[in-house]
Amino acid sequence: MQDILFNFISKYISLTDDEKHEILSLDLFSAAKKGTTLLKEGQQSQDEYFVLKGCIRKYYFINGEEITTDFFTEMEGLTPNCTINNTPSEYFISCVEDCILLVTNSDMGIEINSKFPKFEIMCRMLSEELLAKQQVDFDKFKTSSPEQRYLNLLQNRPDLIQRVPQHQLASYLGIKPQSLSRLRARIMEKSTG
């Protein structure tokens, strides 16, 4: 599991064995069972998450129903808005599967960044990368119909369709579960018919 983490980090910066040991000594790894809620609406947490194994989702609770806006799987990280702005969270985060996570709070983050200035560089690279990716994703969402969005997902993150419940996928695509069922049936008909 540690190898996975250091392998990821090595894409951005290089660490000495001493540095690796020091990071491991902080004991940031944490396991969470499927269904565990990591962050609740209204809560004011300082935690940031990085998924080493499993899948977590971010969702809002609006008019009595969950609306999932993001999934994070292996090697993806999530810094909740409430952590940045120090405000109550507007959304929930929970585990779609059993997970192994790297959980850091702001204090630790500051500690790590002051000990290893390299880390700050990596964080900046990550956030720039994320900003660009986010813009592309947003544009893609705006310029696509629900059906196209489903087909895109099938192309780009086929694993999600397998590992995530349909009703969560549906809201992620911006539609209701019944519409997703219908849409899938429609696509099948086209390809077989």
Added chain:
Amino acid sequence: MQDILFNFISKYISLTDDEKHEILSLDLFSAAKKGTTLLKEGQQSQDEYFVLKGCIRKYYFINGEEITTDFFTEMEGLTPNCTINNTPSEYFISCVEDCILLVTNSDMGIEINSKFPKFEIMCRMLSEELLAKQQVDFDKFKTSSPEQRYLNLLQNRPDLIQRVPQHQLASYLGIKPQSLSRLRARIMEKSTG
């Protein structure tokens, strides 16, 4: 016009008069007439834009029609994706109104950042701010219907509805111009009826 710029910058960092003069000597200001295309699909530009006055829009050309995904007005900046990744642009940028812009290319950016390390700090603050804002906007878009999105726009950026053509607004809201007309009529009926 310069005052506007320095007033904006002062929210993030403070500049001496000497520094201000040096920035002005770079002659970054540029006027562009309504309708001017600043960036074309396929083009590999290094320019970044900051709007001092006017409004620019970013749009894709898909299946023979324009889809507007963003508007930038006073004190908003746009760093095209192609500039970051050094790839051909996937979208167009053009002026909705007569504009006064601050245009910088990467070389200038590097020059400015090396002369004034403060600037790098400001850029980082801006990009973090932008990332957070972008995430909130994306979630808002996903969790809203076209009608709600229109009402939100009316609340948050009422000026846009006045200064931007309806058909561009429509695609920004994720619908066709006819649907926007209908939607507006529907809202009027509700509020008067």
Added chain:
DNA sequence: TTCATTTCTTAACTTAAGTGAACGAGTTGT
């Protein structure tokens, strides 16, 4: 001004998503 173009609205019709309800399959807990 006049003519052409663009922009916005309206209408009739089509298509797709929302809604409410029912059903069966699979899970969970007791």
Added chain:
DNA sequence: ACAACTCGTTCACTTAAGTTAAGAAATGAA
């Protein structure tokens, strides 16, 4: 093993957006 629940699908019906077409209003250019 059984009841309670969750989940995905299907159906009938409603609502909203897409499409096509037409015409009015505003804009721009000759």
